[in-house]
Amino acid sequence: MNIYKEWGFYESPFNTSALQSNENGMSLLVGRDTEIGQILRRLFTPTASVTIEGLNGVGKTSLVNVSLFKAYQNFFDEETTSLFIPCGKTFQITAETTVDEFVSNLYLEIAQTLIRRSEELKNLGFNLPSNSISIDKWLNSTHVTTWQATLGPMGGGKNIETNTTNGFTESGFKVQIDNWLKEIFPNEENGAVVCIIDNLELLETSEQAKRQLERLRDEIFNLTGIRWVMCGSLGIVKSVASTPRLEGYLHNPIEISSVKRQFIKNLFEKRIKYFSTDTNQTGYLPLTIDDIDFLYEVLNENLRNTIHYCDQYCLYFVDKGITAKTNSDKSKFFLSWLQGEADSIMSSVEGQLRPRALKLFNDIITHGGIFSPSDFEKFEFNSVAALRPQVLELERVALLSSTIDESDNRRKTIQVTPKGWLTSFALRQKK
Ligand SMILES: Nc1ncnc2c1ncn2[C@@H]1O[C@H](COP(=O)(O)OP(=O)(O)OP(=O)(O)O)[C@@H](O)[C@H]1O
Ligand SMILES: [Mg+2]
Known part of the structure; x- marks a missing residue:
């Protein structure tokens, strides 16, 4: 029933998860040479942590994952004498994450990463100490597995009783x-x-x-x-x-x-080829590369x-x-779908928006x-207060979304949603 398998792919070429820190991720990452250079330069210039900022969905996680794999390779x-090993798991912090929980989770993941790399490390002359076998056993014991499960991806705030198992105190x-x-x-x-x-x-x-970090x-x-x-x-x-307390710690x-x-x-093109089962012929897709480029x-x-829209x-x-079957048929159907999606969003919001909000949009x-x-002022309002009701009107119909930072109003970010971009497309077509 998987449409992509029926079309000759072993996996969907339209999977939205981030690229991984491995060969696959490396083959699929395109257009980021400059940024990889920036990340690696900071990584190879020690003392501070590397920091990355960018809008949701632009490709931050993929970029970092692949950059770290490149550093490892x-x-x-033999391009460098520093060995950087990407940790097997990515961490997240929420307001509830405690220091103890974070550090325990960190060490667990570091241990697993090193054990997973023990063969490579051995070839480099680093024999993980003899008790690594028992650590490995301990890490894979039911107790730890249960502990990880209760901790979840972000840490669940459970009491961690690692010292009860196999003689390893926390x-x-x-x-x-x-x-x-x-x-x-x-x-x-x-390296590190x-x-x-x-x-x-x-x-x-x-x-x-700031507080958490x-x-x-x-x-x-x-x-x-x-x-x-x-x-x-x-x-x-x-x-x-x-922030002063973190200055010097972060690039x-x-x-x-x-x-x-x-x-x-x-x-x-790379993605489509990569996921195709037949190496001589790419799988079938009902839209063309030009359509995807236009959608972008x-x-x-x-x-x-x-x-996601593909x-x-x-x-x-x-x-x-x-x-x-033909490219021109594919494009014809695709564009009429896109137009239909955009028109339907627009007609559902148009009646609800007053002229000032529409102009602001x-x-x-x-x-x-x-x-x-x-x-x-950019939008011809006299004050933040005058702008606010119009923004709220656009938010109500989901053309805008904002992130509120009550500690610092200036940092509130308001952005057009995908629905908003489709509306803008429909408006352009109407003109
Ligand atoms: N340079 C790239 N080449 C090929 N595919 C990419 C590239 N960057 C990102 N992608 C793809 O785009 C999608 C979004 O990427 P990713 O998850 O890395 O974005 P993000 O900025 O981390 O998103 P978020 O802010 O939601 O965490 C993923 O499906 C990923 O595979
Ligand atoms: Mg991400």
Whole structure:
């Protein structure tokens, strides 16, 4: 029943998950040479953590994952003498995450990462100490598995009783891992295990993000053999990086913008080829590369939304029992679907919007689709208060969404949603 399998793919080419830190991720990442360079330069220039800032869905996690894999490979290609090993799991922090929980989870993941790499490490002359076998056994014991399950991806705030199993007290375990790290990475130049804290915006306000990272600061930022990359969106990383208590610990954020339009066709061609079961012939898709490229433009160059809409279209195509073999037929059906989607959104919101809100919407689009309340003059309002009701009107019909940072109003970010970009497309067609 999987439409993509029926079309000759072993997996959907329109999967929206981030690219992984491995060969596959490396083959699929397109158009990010400059940014990879920026990340690697900061990684290879020790002392501070690498930070990344960019809008949702532009490709931050994929970029970091692949950059870290590249750093790892550089060592084996003898391009560098620093060995960076990507940690097997990505971390997230919420307002509820405690320092103890975070650190325990961190050490568990570091241990697993090192054990997974023990063969490579052995070839480099690092024999993980003999008790690594018992650590491995301990890590894979039911107790720890249960512990991980209750902890969940972000940590669930449970009491951790690691000291009850197989004689490894929590601190004993930590000391053991610290010793391994010191042995493998005695100096910063030797490299590190690199850990990612992703989606910092989960902390919602920059005040919360600062507080949480300040709490973690002494526990995690000075550890031998561990380096950090932090990612987030909507200005949160920037505001965290400038806080006095974290200054010096974090590099200024690398700002990640959309993958440039010129790379999009190649990006999707690679994806389609990569997931095709037949190496000589790509699988069937009911839309062309040009259609995808056009969709990317309509959706304001957002990769995640573009991939998602491609997937939605494929399902619609099958649901409706459409057949299209030639490229011109494919494009004809696709464009009429896109137009239909856009028109239906527009007709459902148009009646609800007053002329001032509609004008504001058009002006926001002209200004790039993202702004903060302090930009009120740009939109011909006299004050933030005058702008607010119009923004609320647009938010009510889901053409805009905003992120509120009550600790600092200036950092509130308001942006056009995918629905908004489709409306803008419909409005353009009408003109
Ligand atoms: N440079 C790239 N080349 C090919 N595919 C990419 C690239 N960057 C991102 N993608 C794809 O785009 C989608 C979104 O990427 P990703 O999850 O990395 O974005 P993100 O910025 O981390 O999103 P979020 O802010 O929601 O965490 C994924 O499906 C990923 O596979
Ligand atoms: Mg991400």
